[in-house]
Amino acid sequence: xxxxxxxxxxxxxxxxxDLGALNCHIFSSIDSTNRYLxxxxxxxxxxxxxxxTQTLGRGRFGRSWYSxxxxxxxxxxxxxxxxxxxxxxxxxxxxxxxVLKALKNIGINxxxxxxxxxDLLWMGRKLSGSLIELIPNxxxxxxxxxxxxxxxxxxxxxxxLDKPWCSLYDISKRYFDRNVLIAELIIQINQYLHQFLAQxxxxxxxxxxxxxxxxxxSITVSQPTGRITGKAMGINDAGQLILVNEQGGTHYLSSGDxxxxxxxxx
Ligand code: BTN
Numbered sequence: 001x002x003x004x005x006x007x008x009x010x011x012x013x014x015x016x017x018d019l020g021a022l023n024c025h026i027f028s029s030i031d032s033t034n035r036y037l038x039x040x041x042x043x044x045x046x047x048x049x050x051x052x053t054q055t056l057g058r059g060r061f062g063r064s065w066y067s068x069x070x071x072x073x074x075x076x077x078x079x080x081x082x083x084x085x086x087x088x089x090x091x092x093x094x095x096x097x098x099v100l101k102a103l104k105n106i107g108i109n110x111x112x113x114x115x116x117x118x119d120l121l122w123m124g125r126k127l128s129g130s131l132i133e134l135i136p137n138x139x140x141x142x143x144x145x146x147x148x149x150x151x152x153x154x155x156x157x158x159x160x161l162d163k164p165w166c167s168l169y170d171i172s173k174r175y176f177d178r179n180v181l182i183a184e185l186i187i188q189i190n191q192y193l194h195q196f197l198a199q200x201x202x203x204x205x206x207x208x209x210x211x212x213x214x215x216x217x218s219i220t221v222s223q224p225t226g227r228i229t230g231k232a233m234g235i236n237d238a239g240q241l242i243l244v245n246e247q248g249g250t251h252y253l254s255s256g257d258x259x260x261x262x263x264x265x266x
Contacts, residue, residue: 020045025040029055050074067148075148081197087197090201093117096114102187103120114212127168130148145189150167154169209234218231223255229246230245
């Protein structure tokens, strides 16, 4: 049986964690939870938005995000941000680590990898992705962190998407109450964001290295300026991907879409 999204259940699960002011916006259907928070009047509170379905769920690189009704988590969190925006390099990696920590806290102990910069994968299949957007503002900038997490979809019965994907159900053969998981996402994203803003990216490197899907793999990174091919050699202090090409030259990449060479379209 599907348990509907409920603000009361989310707040109950957040329980004694003090997150300061938190406003919840829960919809049965919405175009995109990120879009909603980007257009919501500025506030100093944490704003979260989730919906049973999205009609225009957006992924990175203008892709769409599959959002079937009642099955999965389509979630965005907005927080005001007062630091120098140049300090945000590495943020998307930190958010992936926060999502992974939330999964561990609800009992997912399976081997989940992170594909730089922010896809969570299980057995090479995509479990979760995040889309981070920044709204510059005269007073403080607002950060919108959108997370799509496949929870209760049974992919055997679901449509094939452009890339192989999976859900927590596929991994554990259990259905999850999404409210508990959303509460855990709010707690962990808040916690990881605070640590990141206070201490910078480098404190997260050991955690990243435990889950680095691309490490020592031959990959191709697509960027607006073209494709770069080489071997992924981890990340540097700023969260950039270290890519060594065949001539031994090193590239440090800040963004881009990665694919393993074997899976490159011809
Ligand atoms: C990606 O992997 O390309 C990022 C996917 C992000 C999807 C989430 S679902 C909730 C939020 N609202 C959106 O429109 N997108 C993000």
